[in-house]
Amino acid sequence: xxxxxxxxxxxxxxxxxxxxxxxxxxxxxxxxxxxxxxxxxxxxxxxxxxxxxxxxxxxxxxxxxxxxxxxxxxxxxxxxxxxxxxxxxxxxxxxxxxxxxxxxxxxxxxxxxxxx
Amino acid sequence: xxxxxxxxxxxxxxxxxxxxxxxxxxxxxxxxxxxxxxxxxxxxxxxxxxxxxxxxxxxxxxxxxxxxxxxxxxxxxxxxxxxxxxxxxxxxxxxxxxxxxxxxxxxxxxxx
Numbered sequence: 001x002x003x004x005x006x007x008x009x010x011x012x013x014x015x016x017x018x019x020x021x022x023x024x025x026x027x028x029x030x031x032x033x034x035x036x037x038x039x040x041x042x043x044x045x046x047x048x049x050x051x052x053x054x055x056x057x058x059x060x061x062x063x064x065x066x067x068x069x070x071x072x073x074x075x076x077x078x079x080x081x082x083x084x085x086x087x088x089x090x091x092x093x094x095x096x097x098x099x100x101x102x103x104x105x106x107x108x109x110x111x112x113x114x115x116x
Numbered sequence: 117x118x119x120x121x122x123x124x125x126x127x128x129x130x131x132x133x134x135x136x137x138x139x140x141x142x143x144x145x146x147x148x149x150x151x152x153x154x155x156x157x158x159x160x161x162x163x164x165x166x167x168x169x170x171x172x173x174x175x176x177x178x179x180x181x182x183x184x185x186x187x188x189x190x191x192x193x194x195x196x197x198x199x200x201x202x203x204x205x206x207x208x209x210x211x212x213x214x215x216x217x218x219x220x221x222x223x224x225x226x227x228x
Contacts, residue, residue, distance in 0.1 A: 006158070034215060043204060043221040044159070093158050105216060107158030
């Protein structure tokens with residue numbers, strides 16, 4: 001159990017376009033999902049906390065107008081990178097948890113975004 | 117901001133050797149987790165430690181949570197090439213909106 005599906009696994013887009021990444025909890029309901037960004041050979045940096053039915057909470061330094069997060073249901077959160085630029089190229093990962101502490105966090109397989 | 121420093125940052129060893137990875141912080145965490153991540157994939161949870169001083173074993177991996185719940189270690193016995201990957205500790209504090217703070221990471225390479 002506790003499977004998180006992330007789609008697409010990789011995407012290449014032109015500079016100035018927008019890209020949507022989906023994160024789904026397949027066999028459980030996730031009231032909270034998290035979005036991370038990871039640069040090559042670095043650790044995961046939390047971008048925002050996505051709460052079902054409410055606005056996302058962004059970490060300091062993350063532009064909420066550029067990284068739009070929607071958590072419309074208990075099984076789906078989306079991250080939209082708007083007006084993407086080459087510096088937005090990165091590995092984006094989502095995670096979700098059923099019950100904190102006991103189950104830990106299940107991570108998606110990540111999305112490799114390349115902006116050209 | 118809670119910070120988790122891992123050491124070493126990079127470790128290259130031969131098959132059969134033992135190694136220890138450290139995860140240190142000045143903050144107290146209610147629990148701490150260890151993940152392993154392979155290139156192009158998301159992190160996979162290895163263990164969660166909750167009690168100060170707790171020791172957990174997962175086959176050849178031994179995890180320890182410091183008495184003060186500020187640090188942790190991961191010891192691998194007789195490393196194998198399949199252990200190669202990025203090892204991440206992550207601290208969980210219910211006081212910070214239930215989010216995980218990840219360590220700086222340790223990249224392990226095990227060669228034949």
